[in-house]
Amino acid sequence: MxxxxxxxKTDKAEVDNAVAGVVRELGQRFDFKGAKCTIEHKDDVITIVADDAPKLSQMQEMLKVHLTRRKLDVGCLDWGDDQRAAGDARRQEVKVKQxxxxxxxxxxxxxxxxxxxxxxxxxxxxxxxxxxxxxxxxxxxxxxxxxxxxxxxxxxxxxxx
The missing domain is CATH 3.30.70.860 (Alpha-Beta Plaits)
Incomplete structure (x- = not known):
C-alpha cells in the first residue's frame, strides 16, 4: 500500500555554518567593535548574548539572514524570551526544532x-x-x-x- x-528535520551542520557566519560578521562589523556580543550553538540550543537590546535584535536578524542563506527555514527556530544578564547585557536561548x-x-x-x-x-x-x-x-x-x-x-x- x-x-x-x-x-x-533541521540540518545541524547547516545551523552550525550559519552560526559561524554570524560570528565572522560580528568580528567584521564596525558597530560591534569593542562589544561583548557572542553567539554559540550546542545541542540544538543557540545562545545569544548581547550588550543591550538593540544589539540583541541586530544579532537575531543576522542569524535569520545567515539561516536563509544556508537554505534553512527560519520557522525551525523557537525563540525564547530574552533575559537580563550582567548589567545591561541581554541573553536569549533559541531552540532548534527537531x-x-x-x-x-x-x-x-x-x-x-x-x-x-x-x-x-x-x-x-x-x-x-x-x-x-x-x-x-x-x-x-x-x-x-x-x-x-x-x-x-x-x-x-x-x-x-
Missing part, C-alpha cells in the same frame, strides 16, 4: 481525517506516516498539509508505491 512520511511535537501531529491528523480523504495518518514518534490505496490520494494529502498554516518546516519523504 502506498505511503509517505511527514517529518521535520521532529514534530504531539500537539502539531494531532492537528495534522485531525485535519486529514476531517477532510474525508481515503488515507490514514498515524503518529510514529516524532513523525507521521500517511497511507492510502492510491498515489493520487497521497498527493492530495500532501497538498492539504501544505495548505495548513503551520509555522514549522515540514518535509515529505519516504514516498513508497
Amino acid at each position: 502506498p505511503s509517505f512520511d511527514i517529518v521535520s 521532529g514534530i511535537d504531539k500537539e502539531l501531529a494531532k492537528t495534522i491528523v485531525k485535519a486529514i481525517k476531517d477532510s474525508k480523504m481515503k488515507v490514514q495518518a498515524a503518529i510514529q514518534g516524532d513523525e507521521l506516516r500517511v497511507t492510502g490505496k492510491k498515489i493520487d490520494d497521497l498527493q492530495d494529502a500532501i497538498r492539504l498539509v501544505k495548505g495548513l498554516k503551520i509555522e514549522q518546516p515540514l518535509q515529505y519523504e519516504n514516498f513508497r508505491d
Whole structure:
C-alpha cells in the first residue's frame, strides 16, 4: 500500500555554518567593535548574548539572514524570551526544532481525517506516516498539509508505491 512520511528535520551542520557566519560578521562589523556580543550553538540550543537590546535584535536578524542563506527555514527556530544578564547585557536561548511535537501531529491528523480523504495518518514518534490505496490520494494529502498554516518546516519523504 502506498505511503509517505511527514517529518521535520533541521540540518545541524547547516545551523552550525550559519552560526559561524554570524560570528565572522560580528568580528567584521564596525558597530560591534569593542562589544561583548557572542553567539554559540550546542545541542540544538543557540545562545545569544548581547550588550543591550538593540544589539540583541541586530544579532537575531543576522542569524535569520545567515539561516536563509544556508537554505534553512527560519520557522525551525523557537525563540525564547530574552533575559537580563550582567548589567545591561541581554541573553536569549533559541531552540532548534527537531521532529514534530504531539500537539502539531494531532492537528495534522485531525485535519486529514476531517477532510474525508481515503488515507490514514498515524503518529510514529516524532513523525507521521500517511497511507492510502492510491498515489493520487497521497498527493492530495500532501497538498492539504501544505495548505495548513503551520509555522514549522515540514518535509515529505519516504514516498513508497
